Amino acid sequence: MSRKISVGKHSQILIAAEKLIADSGFHCLSMQKVATAAGVATGTIYRYFSDKEQLLNEVRLHVAKRIATVIQHGVTDDMPLKTAFRTMWLNIWNLASSEKDALSSRVQYESLPRSDDHQIRELERKMFDQVERLFLEGKKQNIFKQLDNQVLFVLSFESSVTLARKNALGFYKLNDDELEAVIEASWDAIITH
Known part of the structure; x- marks a missing residue:
């Protein structure tokens, strides 16, 4: 039997859970608190999510998708690597002023053990495909250090987040001059010398 999902309530629940996670972390999250924040009955949550773990996984993907879209905005495959890097770096910088909850939620997620769900991890990886391609192409051209892409991210874009x-x-x-100097220092951290 197929369930018809109301996108409105589903989104309300995800947004409420995201805000609660950003404000108080995972340990204080309960389905009752999410229901109250979303303005729905607790039972309504279970129409959309089988349990708290599924809700958390969907919030994680919801946040990741929004962040990935913003970070990669304006980046094209034909851009020089440094231009693409600078664009992504500034997108992250600008995200902080407009999406504080998303960044706070992401920080909360990063403090949790990685999801064992291979499908969730693969979906997240695909969402950030332009970031991945940037690092792969930089290593292929011997512009970037031959480090794992996650390490390159921490050395460069993570500084932008912080x-x-x-x-x-x-x-x-x-x-503006200081910001350009910081971007240059982040670039310098990952390029070969």
Whole structure:
């Protein structure tokens, strides 16, 4: 028997769960709190998600898809590597001011053990395909260090995430020249010398 899913309620639940995770972390998350935040009955959640684990996996994918779309916006396959890198770096920087909950949720997810669900991991990897291609092409051309793509991400784009969050929270402000210097330093961290 096929269930008709109301995209509205499904999305409401995902958004409410994401906000709760961003605000309080996973340990405080309950289906009752999600239901209250989403404005639905607790039983309604179980019409869309079989259990908390499925809800968390779908929130994870929901957040990843939105972040991947923003990070890779404006990047094309024919761009020079450094231009694509700079575009992605600035997209991450700008994401912090417009999507604080998404970045906070992502930080919460990264503190959890990786999902054992191969399908979830593969979907996430595919969402960030332009980032993956950037690193693979950079290594193929011997521009980037021959390190795992996740390591290259941490050495380069992860700094953008950290700096952008601190900037958005008002810890400090970078002017345009300082921002360009930071992008150049992030690039320098992953290129061969």
